[in-house]
Amino acid sequence: QSVLTQPPSVSAAPGQKVTISCSGSSSNIGNNYVSWYQQLPGTAPKLLIYGDNKRPSGIPDRFSGSKSGTSATLGITGLQTGDEADYYCGTWDTSLSAGVFGGGTKLTVL
Amino acid sequence: QVQLQESGPGLVKPSETLSLTCSVSGYSISSDYFWGWIRQPPGKGLEWIGRMYHSGTAYYNPSLRSRVTMSVDTSKNKFSLKLTSVTAADTAVYYCSRGFYQAFDPWGQGTLVTVSS
Numbered sequence: 222q223s224v225l226t227q228p229p230s231v232s233a234a235p236g237q238k239v240t241i242s243c244s245g246s247s248s249n250i251g252n253n254y255v256s257w258y259q260q261l262p263g264t265a266p267k268l269l270i271y272g273d274n275k276r277p278s279g280i281p282d283r284f285s286g287s288k289s290g291t292s293a294t295l296g297i298t299g300l301q302t303g304d305e306a307d308y309y310c311g312t313w314d315t316s317l318s319a320g321v322f323g324g325g326t327k328l329t330v331l
Numbered sequence: 332q333v334q335l336q337e338s339g340p341g342l343v344k345p346s347e348t349l350s351l352t353c354s355v356s357g358y359s360i361s362s363d364y365f366w367g368w369i370r371q372p373p374g375k376g377l378e379w380i381g382r383m384y385h386s387g388t389a390y391y392n393p394s395l396r397s398r399v400t401m402s403v404d405t406s407k408n409k410f411s412l413k414l415t416s417v418t419a420a421d422t423a424v425y426y427c428s429r430g431f432y433q434a435f436d437p438w439g440q441g442t443l444v445t446v447s448s
Contacts, residue, residue, distance in 0.1 A: 223376065253433055254432050254433040254434070255433075256432070256433060256434035256435070258377075258435075265426055265438040265439065265440055265441050266369075266377065266426070266435075266438055267436075267437075267438070268434055268435065268436035268437070268438075271431070271432045271433075271434035271436070272432045272434070275432075277436060307376075309376065309377050311377070311379070311433070311434065311435070312433055313433045317393055318390055318393075319379060319381075319390055319391065319392050319393055320367070320379035320382065320390075320392075320433070321379060322369075322376060322377040322378065322379055323376075324376045325376040325377070
């Protein structure tokens with residue numbers, strides 16, 4: 222059971238928009254930065270969002286991050302078949318003094 | 332650009348110690364940022380193992396704390412992971428990464444460690 226809760230799967234059509242939620246508590250999301258990762262099949266995770274809503278160099282602005290209270294959201298617009306992947310949220314948990322990840326969400330682009 | 336590469340045995344016997352090294356190129360491990368390990372059991376999600384600074388300050392996953400040790404070798408620009416008393420549940424792809432803003436980037440390609448006799 223992950224400390225952060227993500228939906229197991231989401232799906233949308235090419236060109237559409239999708240959001241992936243990540244729910245936590247005041248000891249993690251509520252008071253620490255959230256990051257998001259994309260893991261394509263057979264590859265290492267890749268950072269998409271850090272500091273709640275910042276994109277590393279090279280990440281297209283189709284990817285966005287937001288946070289409200291103890292929940293965070295990853296948004297992806299203009300969906301492409303190449304976006305099919307597993308997506309993970311992560312943050313620090315102050316109570317645990319450790320990092321935590323969500324269980325992951327599988328995105329299917331229909 | 333910074334690159335990380337994990338290395339170590341791909342097969343470890345139950346009850347023995349898993350030892351992995353992460354070689355860092357393109358960036359000094361003595362500079363800012365922290366360095367971390369993350370693992371992923373086959374077909375499952377990511378599990379945060381631990382992170383440490385070159386100063387030696389380390390934080391570990393509470394569920395692994397009694398078995399995990401991380402260390403940094405600034406002279407070789409490498410950092411290491413040791414996990415003792417392994418069981419089949421420790422079978423996973425192990426990733427090393429550089430950390431900042433509570434995030435990890437970039438990641439090594441990962442190395443599969445299988446625990447089996």
